[in-house]
Amino acid sequence: MAAKRAQADIPTRLIKVEGAEHEGTFWSGKLFGIIADYLKQTL
Numbered sequence: 001m002a003a004k005r006a007q008a009d010i011p012t013r014l015i016k017v018e019g020a021e022h023e024g025t026f027w028s029g030k031l032f033g034i035i036a037d038y039l040k041q042t043l
Contacts, residue, residue, distance in 0.1 A: 011042040 002014040016035060 013038055 002012050012035040015031070017028075017031065
């Protein structure tokens with residue numbers, strides 16, 4: 001999805017969380033902060 005967004009010239013940032021599942025431990029406070037910062041910069 002990140003590649004398609006970049007091709008469409010949509011601001012994109014891919015964040016890989018090593019060893020984390022898509023649910024559960026993936027959603028950490030640190031990650032929420034990264035997402036919030038991205039949204040503040042792009043919206």
